[in-house]
Amino acid sequence: MAIVQLREVAQARSGDKGSSSDITLFAPNAQLYEVFKEQVTAKRVEEHFTGIVEGQVFRYEVPNVLALKFLCKEALGGNAASTLRLDNLGKCFGGNLLRMKVEVPDDLLSKCK
Numbered sequence: 001m002a003i004v005q006l007r008e009v010a011q012a013r014s015g016d017k018g019s020s021s022d023i024t025l026f027a028p029n030a031q032l033y034e035v036f037k038e039q040v041t042a043k044r045v046e047e048h049f050t051g052i053v054e055g056q057v058f059r060y061e062v063p064n065v066l067a068l069k070f071l072c073k074e075a076l077g078g079n080a081a082s083t084l085r086l087d088n089l090g091k092c093f094g095g096n097l098l099r100m101k102v103e104v105p106d107d108l109l110s111k112c113k
Contacts, residue, residue: 001103001104001106002104002105002109003101003102003103003104004101004102005098006040006098006100008109009032009102009108009109009112010026010027010028010098011025011026011028012025012095012097013026014092017071019074019075019076020055020071020073020076021053021072021075022070022071023045023072023094023097024062024068024070025067025068025069025070025094026066026067028066028112029066029108030066031108032104032108033063033066033067035102035104035105035108037061037068039102040100042056042058042059043057044100045070045072048096048100049072049075053073054073054074054075055074057072058070058073072093075093
């Protein structure tokens, strides 16, 4: 098993929904999608964004595109037009999530390089 940052084995996209940040994490294959489902939980994402996300984190599985979608409530300090946060549209949340570490079996890791 290797411990890697998600950025080494995944892609992410993020944006805003009012005062919430919407993050989608994409797996490159079904085996890694299973690893992500096990390890990238709403609780872990909430802990990862401690001090940034003030509300609850919800996770939705989107298996047809091998993705996990996270809705981070109260993450932007208001909506895009009223917040004083530098990232008022939540675009940095995807890159930030990709810094989270996960354990990946060595055979799966070699398929990603």
